[in-house]
Amino acid sequence: MKTTYIKLSLAAVLLLGIYSCKKGEAVAADYETANATDSASFRVSDSVSSAATMKIKDKQFIKTADVNMEVKDVYDATVSIEKSVQDLGGFVTHSNLRSNIISEDTYNTSNEDAILVKKYQTENAMQVRVPTPKLGEFLTLINNKKLFLNFRSINAEDVTSSIKYAELEGRRIKKTGENITQLKNNKEKVKLDDDNMSEGNLQQLANLDVTDNLKYSTIDIYIKEPKYRIAEIAITNTKNIDNKYKFNFIYDAKNAFVEGFYLIQKIVVGLITIWPVLLIAAVIIYCIRRRKPIQKTNPPIS
Known part of the structure; x- marks a missing residue:
């Protein structure tokens, strides 16, 4: 009976120790989370210039x-x-x-x-x-x-x-x-x-x-x-x-x-179009040749 009581007492001590450790870890985790949140809040607020959020009374x-x-x-x-x-x-x-x-x-x-x-x-x-x-x-x-x-x-x-x-x-x-x-x-x-x-x-x-x-x-x-x-x-x-x-x-x-x-046709049509010019040119050339004096050739001296 005494042995059983001792075993139960040891088991209770062990459970209490485990619970205390878990609770301590949970508290530590909560503390780290809180610190992380505070740090993040500080970074966010620190990343903005005070000029952006500045408020002064009567200004x-x-x-x-x-x-x-x-x-x-x-x-x-x-x-x-x-x-x-x-x-x-x-x-x-x-x-x-x-x-x-x-x-x-x-x-x-x-x-x-x-x-x-x-x-x-x-x-x-x-x-x-x-x-x-x-x-x-x-x-x-x-x-x-x-x-x-x-x-x-x-x-x-x-x-x-x-x-x-x-x-x-x-x-x-x-x-x-x-x-x-x-x-x-x-x-x-x-x-x-x-x-x-x-x-x-x-x-x-x-x-x-x-x-x-x-x-x-x-x-x-x-x-x-x-x-x-x-x-x-x-x-x-x-x-x-x-x-x-x-x-x-x-x-x-x-x-x-x-x-x-088509090029030949265009040339022919172009010549036909300027026939008055060609005719006048032909008359002028004919007249010039008619008025040109005929040079007489002298017989050679023997």
């Missing part, structure tokens, strides 16, 4: 960015960027996807077939606009597509003073309009009123531009592939086709005979 900024980077596949990166812009509530204003041909060679593989080999490098110059509060998130998304970052510039222009000045200008224009209405009606009043309205329209347009630029940030993106690609395109062996139909002796000889016959 307003127009934010722009310029990104130049190399990607694995320009087309896939373009589609991904456009989708990210759409998901964030922005829009694409310009996208110029193109392939620059480095070399182009044709290799004949048979009498009928050939292969066109193109070496090219793909690039795209884009301009997108995203809501300003999401500029940092967008820059983080496109940063994940890069193989190599050539440069990235972020600009936050403080327009607080400009907005205040625009408000003062609006009040001045309004006051000027009220003063103009008090003048007597004449041609000068009409011109002053027209100039004041034109200035007011320009000021409203400037205010709309500033409001739009505050709401949406503009990002210029240039992406390209680090090395050229190769495209193999199956085409027809044009050289063999050209040689096949380049010359046909019987056909060309027959055409030459017919064209020669």
Whole structure:
């Protein structure tokens, strides 16, 4: 009985030790996961300049960015960027996807077939606009597509003073309009009123531009592939086709005979057409010969 109790006690100690080890491993795993998450969060937040997410009380900024980077596949990166812009509530204003041909060679593989080999490098110059509060998130998304970052510039222009000045200008224009209405009606009043309205329209347009630029940030993106690609395109062996139909002796000889016959006809018709000229020339030649004095030959002296 005592032996059985000892065995049960040892088994309980072993189970408790195993459970403690498992629990310790689980805690360690959770700690490592938490550290990894914190590190990832730090990397994400650290990858975006503070200029993209900067907020200062009583300050307003127009934010722009310029990104130049190399990607694995320009087309896939373009589609991904456009989708990210759409998901964030922005829009694409310009996208110029193109392939620059480095070399182009044709290799004949048979009498009928050939292969066109193109070496090219793909690039795209884009301009997108995203809501300003999401500029940092967008820059983080496109940063994940890069193989190599050539440069990235972020600009936050403080327009607080400009907005205040625009408000003062609006009040001045309004006051000027009220003063103009008090003048007597004449041609000068009409011109002053027209100039004041034109200035007011320009000021409203400037205010709309500033409001739009505050709401949406503009990002210029240039992406390209680090090395050229190769495209193999199956085409027809044009050289063999050209040689096949380049010359046909019987056909060309027959055409030459017919064209020669037509040439004779054209010459005859041309001579008939200028018969008056030929007739006048013949008369002139005849008259010249008639008027030419006949030289008498003297007999030889013996």
